[in-house]
Amino acid sequence: MTIAQLSVHIHGLAVVLSLIGFILRGIWMLQDSPRLKARWVRITPHIVDTVLLLSALIASYLMFWRYGVNPDYVTVMIVGLIVYIVLGLFALRLGKTKAIRASAWVLAIAVFLYISAAGALKTATPFLSAPAPAASVSVR
Numbered sequence: 001m002t003i004a005q006l007s008v009h010i011h012g013l014a015v016v017l018s019l020i021g022f023i024l025r026g027i028w029m030l031q032d033s034p035r036l037k038a039r040w041v042r043i044t045p046h047i048v049d050t051v052l053l054l055s056a057l058i059a060s061y062l063m064f065w066r067y068g069v070n071p072d073y074v075t076v077m078i079v080g081l082i083v084y085i086v087l088g089l090f091a092l093r094l095g096k097t098k099a100i101r102a103s104a105w106v107l108a109i110a111v112f113l114y115i116s117a118a119g120a121l122k123t124a125t126p127f128l129s130a131p132a133p134a135a136s137v138s139v140r
């Protein structure tokens with residue numbers, strides 16, 4: 001396995017952990033749970049998200065950037081990550097009412113799923129593009 005492949009696998013693992021953690025914290029936010037203030041609950045997401053970003057940067061460099069290439073779905077992931085961070089801040093910290101926090105939480109999850117689909121399917125339009133038809137050769 002190459003370092004690029006390893007980075008993509010680590011990135012994928014961090015993506016799953018990040019989503020599970022974000023969904024859990026959102027549920028605790030909706031329940032006004034004191035668990036949200038626990039030390040490990042506040043620290044772990046920073047570690048997971050740092051791994052998510054570092055592995056993404058290493059994979060992007062090794063697979064694309066060092067060859068002067070940048071696929072559009074990587075741009076989707078970079079812009080999407082920024083949107084996800086801002087929505088996440090509103091969901092768990094800045095939202096003034098629970099309705100605002102809940103809406104930001106749902107939107108953040110939707111953005112996260114869109115980014116994941118773009119990364120997994122390697123396309124900026126994962127919900128639009130039909131799978132390529134199988135190549136067919138007609139022999140007469």
Ligand code: HEM
Nearest residue numbers: 008012015056057059060077078081084112115116119120
């Ligand atoms: C919330 C943010 C992000 C999510 C949810 C996300 C999600 C994903 C997923 C699900 C994959 C497929 C993993 C696999 O095949 O095992 C992937 C691949 C990848 N991601 Fe991300 N990603 C995010 C941010 C980023 C960022 C910021 C970058 C670039 C700096 C990036 C670069 C990549 C690259 C290079 C791949 C490999 C694509 C390929 O195999 O052609 N990702 N991402």
